[in-house]
Amino acid sequence: MSFISNFTASFDGQRTAFNSPHAQLKSHSLASINSKPTITIARPFRIDTFGSSRIALGRSSRVGRERSPRLTLINERLGHDRNVAGPSSILAYELVQGKLNLCIETSTQVKWSSMVVLNRSIPEPPTAVLLHGILGSRKNWGTFARRLAQEFPSWQFVLVDLRCHGDSASIKKRGPHTVASTALDVLKLIAQLRITPRVLIGHSFGGKVVLSMVEQAAKPLPRPVRVWVLDATPGKVQAGADGDDHPAELISFLRKLPKEVSSKRDIVNALVQKGFSKDVAQWVVTNLRPTSAAGSSLSSFSWVFDLEGIYEMYQSYEETNLWKVVENLPRGVHVNFLKAERSLHRWALEDLQRIHAAEESAADKGGGVEMHVLEDAGHWVHADNPDGLFRILSFTFKGVKV
Incomplete structure (x- = not known):
């Protein structure tokens, strides 16, 4: 059905x-x-x-x-x-x-x-x-x-x-x-x-x-x-002109990253090195939330969105x-x-x-x-x-x- x-x-x-x-x-x-x-x-x-x-x-x-x-x-x-x-x-x-x-x-x-x-x-x-x-x-x-x-x-x-x-x-x-x-x-x-x-x-x-x-x-x-x-x-x-931030490419890159990361700064740097603008990189990491246990000295963050579902959504948006x-x-x-x-x-x-x-x-x-x-x-x-x-x-x- x-x-x-x-x-x-x-x-x-x-x-x-x-x-x-x-x-x-x-x-x-x-x-x-x-x-x-x-x-x-x-x-x-x-x-x-x-x-x-x-x-x-x-x-x-x-x-x-x-x-x-x-x-x-x-x-x-x-x-x-x-x-x-x-x-x-x-x-x-x-x-x-x-x-x-x-x-x-x-x-x-x-x-x-x-x-x-x-x-x-x-x-x-x-x-x-x-x-x-x-x-x-x-x-x-x-x-x-x-x-x-x-x-x-x-x-x-x-x-x-x-x-x-x-x-x-x-x-x-x-x-x-x-x-x-x-x-x-x-x-x-x-x-x-x-x-x-x-x-x-x-x-x-x-x-x-x-x-x-x-x-x-x-x-x-x-x-x-x-x-x-x-x-x-x-x-x-x-898609826009060369050099623009393309959502499809951004989503594909994010899907390759670990679901849990240790630093927002590392993600920003990775996105900039991949060719995305710093503004977009800083905006993307607002979707990271702390996952470290209380009192832990190690920091970790996880994504709040469902990237697999978002990948489908963007394909639908394009089509x-x-x-x-x-x-x-x-x-x-x-x-x-x-x-x-x-x-x-x-x-x-x-x-x-x-x-x-x-x-x-x-x-x-x-x-x-x-x-x-x-x-x-x-x-x-x-x-x-x-x-x-x-x-x-x-x-x-x-x-x-x-």
Whole structure:
């Protein structure tokens, strides 16, 4: 049975709501509101993957046709109160909230309850989901998300560790490790959290993931959903110029290294000697965690990611073609492409022409496609030019009524 069929067989096909987790917290004492954004960290632990939550599915009207999951990104109000599940075992994530949102937290993690009753008198805050690229983690978005929460205090931002990355690497996932299966993970997570994303932001590999989320979500979407694809094209990935850091080569090199190393500096030096830039080398070793026993004089580090799974994911990223999504957008979806001026990947003239053609087609169908260029930035857009990226993204959050 295929991955999709396995997933379909796990549900009863009933449609249910994705409601804000903050509407579920009124029965507990609320944290005081201050001028800084609040960060809530949900750490994974072993529970039933789907718990008491259900993901909305659509059934085919044709008898005998194989059902496939169609998950909705839009809010469907509950007819009555429901209980919700505790922290997710689907993916690790953080919730960064503006000061106008309320939450319950301790110094390490939110005090979730598996029996919290929804209260619809609390308005649902607008939500954005931010996804990292290959070999990254949710921490890549931490500083930027806190800045957004400071500027737009009514919003909340979900930062996700994708499968095989960060804290999600400890959550075992069935293969294949693809763009599509990664997108389905995120759809399951937001369904379990019962949140209503109005904005999806994905960098590099994460850019194709958000497009795949749109492809797999229920259509049409009655509420506008804005999608940001940061320095990634919908089609085949083309390597940049000679001398650039190539992710495929980087992953292949890392796979040859021991799973446990004694020094971060040695790894940085090895990567630089192999021809990778020092910036990339220093970024890669942020994925090393100490493994030495307490009191031991010997230091050792191990990788937090699953390199074998990541190898599959990057192959899928290079090969996945999502032009059909861009050129046939459901009504209410607006896709924004952002190209870094010094992009790691080559943006072919054909890519730019197809995006501009999709702009006209989407406008006729009630959707939207736009192209942006971020000056003075390489592929790592949120690190190279965070001010420019912030200015470009800001109109998305200013334009939503709350």
